[in-house]
Amino acid sequence: MPIATRAFAATAADAPLSPYSFDRRDPGSNDVAIEIKYCGVCHSDLHVAKNDLGGTRYPIVPGHEIAGVVTAVGPDVSRFKVGDRVGVGCMVDSCRTCAACAAGEEQYCEPGMTQTYGSADPKGGEVGQTITQGGYADRITVDQDFVLRIPDALPLDAAAPLLCAGITTYSPLRHWKVGPGSKVAVIGLGGLGHMAVKLAAAMGAEVTVLSTSDRKKGDAERMGAKHFLINSDKAAMKAAAEKFDLIINTVSATHEIASHINLLARDGTMVMLGLTTEGLPVYAMPLLWRRRSVAGSLIGGIRETQEMLDFCAEHGIACDIETIAPDQINEAYARMERSDVRYRFVIDMARMPQAA
Ligand SMILES: NC(=O)c1ccc[n+]([C@@H]2O[C@H](COP(=O)([O-])OP(=O)(O)OC[C@H]3O[C@@H](n4cnc5c(N)ncnc54)[C@H](O)[C@@H]3O)[C@@H](O)[C@H]2O)c1
Numbered sequence: 001m002p003i004a005t006r007a008f009a010a011t012a013a014d015a016p017l018s019p020y021s022f023d024r025r026d027p028g029s030n031d032v033a034i035e036i037k038y039c040g041v042c043h044s045d046l047h048v049a050k051n052d053l054g055g056t057r058y059p060i061v062p063g064h065e066i067a068g069v070v071t072a073v074g075p076d077v078s079r080f081k082v083g084d085r086v087g088v089g090c091m092v093d094s095c096r097t098c099a100a101c102a103a104g105e106e107q108y109c110e111p112g113m114t115q116t117y118g119s120a121d122p123k124g125g126e127v128g129q130t131i132t133q134g135g136y137a138d139r140i141t142v143d144q145d146f147v148l149r150i151p152d153a154l155p156l157d158a159a160a161p162l163l164c165a166g167i168t169t170y171s172p173l174r175h176w177k178v179g180p181g182s183k184v185a186v187i188g189l190g191g192l193g194h195m196a197v198k199l200a201a202a203m204g205a206e207v208t209v210l211s212t213s214d215r216k217k218g219d220a221e222r223m224g225a226k227h228f229l230i231n232s233d234k235a236a237m238k239a240a241a242e243k244f245d246l247i248i249n250t251v252s253a254t255h256e257i258a259s260h261i262n263l264l265a266r267d268g269t270m271v272m273l274g275l276t277t278e279g280l281p282v283y284a285m286p287l288l289w290r291r292r293s294v295a296g297s298l299i300g301g302i303r304e305t306q307e308m309l310d311f312c313a314e315h316g317i318a319c320d321i322e323t324i325a326p327d328q329i330n331e332a333y334a335r336m337e338r339s340d341v342r343y344r345f346v347i348d349m350a351r352m353p354q355a356a
């Protein structure tokens with residue numbers, strides 16, 4: 001029996017999200033059926049719903065920060081049982097044979113991972129759907145290899161955004177070997193940025209937040225930042241020159257980065273996380289003079305995502321959230337566009353309208 005699912009979908013780039021019903025597949029032999037309790041609202045959802053990146057196929061149910069409880073498992077599922085607290089992030093499958101998948105970095109799967117929403121699903125996807133549909137929904141069915149275990153120490157609502165915002169910031173902090181003594185700067189204190197601050201501080205780094213105003217200074221310090229820099233303050237920016245080993249750039253819109261390169265120490269790296277589509281000028285001289293890099297990073301693999309969840313449980317880290325009902329999603333998007341969010345909206349599926 002296919003699983004009746006209530007959701008919120010975008011039907012066009014300029015239309016508000018609205019109630020949408022469809023069927024999830026009944027669990028196959030390796031599948032886990034999940035009742036979604038909470039889903040975080042990532043800025044990528046907004047980019048896709050509004051077709052900022054091009055190529056969105058409608059209707060689309062966004063959402064890739066999923067936390068819920070297992071309701072059924074297929075006969076070959078060994079890792080999960082009914083009642084387990086689980087999460088699903090940005091991927092629901094990959095080729096599993098390419099070099100990236102073999103290295104546990106399924107996000108860089110060479111033929112391409114199957115994203116939680118908007119991907120053509122090689123297994124046929126949801127019943128009657130040509131693309132995968134995401135987590136602004138009360139049910140989902142996912143292959144067990146792409147399901148994460150949410151440790152008991154983490155509340156499901158505040159853990160949900162870890163499945164994207166958490167892993168997207170944890171992975172570059174690990175890749176660039178952040179630890180005690182590292183100096184890390186975070187640009188953009190939103191969903192990703194606030195997790196970058198908490199995670200880098202828990203890894204022992206000295207963290208600085210770079211922002212356009214001092215509105216969030218108190219919050220940043222509470223999250224573990226030692227310093228707060230306003231990027232229009234020329235004297236402060238000059239004083240911070242050559243300071244940082246790693247700059248995590250989470251800004252969601254195209255913005256000037258060249259003036260920030262001088263903040264990097266020798267061998268320092270600025271990691272771009274925002275899904276911006278326009279080119280940005282970067283000059284060779286400040287890069288080569290200190291062997292600096294500008295890099296990018298995409299979410300993180302399944303093994304590393306579990307490691308991140310366990311790290312958060314061990315260090316008592318979760319997201320700062322504002323819980324909303326599914327029908328408040330359009331208002332939440334409008335607020336995200338105004339940078340009015342502290343620091344992640346999370347949809348509570350128990351408040352799904354009955355008629356959806
Ligand atoms: N690389 C990845 O794997 C990955 C994963 C998740 C999200 N993302 C992308 O990362 C970006 C951030 O996502 P989020 O969910 O944290 O968004 P968010 O809306 O929670 O935060 C964005 C931050 O950028 C700031 N900002 C926006 N425009 C700005 C500007 N012009 N100048 C300076 N600051 C500005 C906002 O004040 C806010 O602090 C988005 O583009 C999102 O799509 C990438």
Ligand SMILES: [Zn+2]
Pocket residue numbers: 042043044045064090164165
């Ligand atoms: Zn995301």
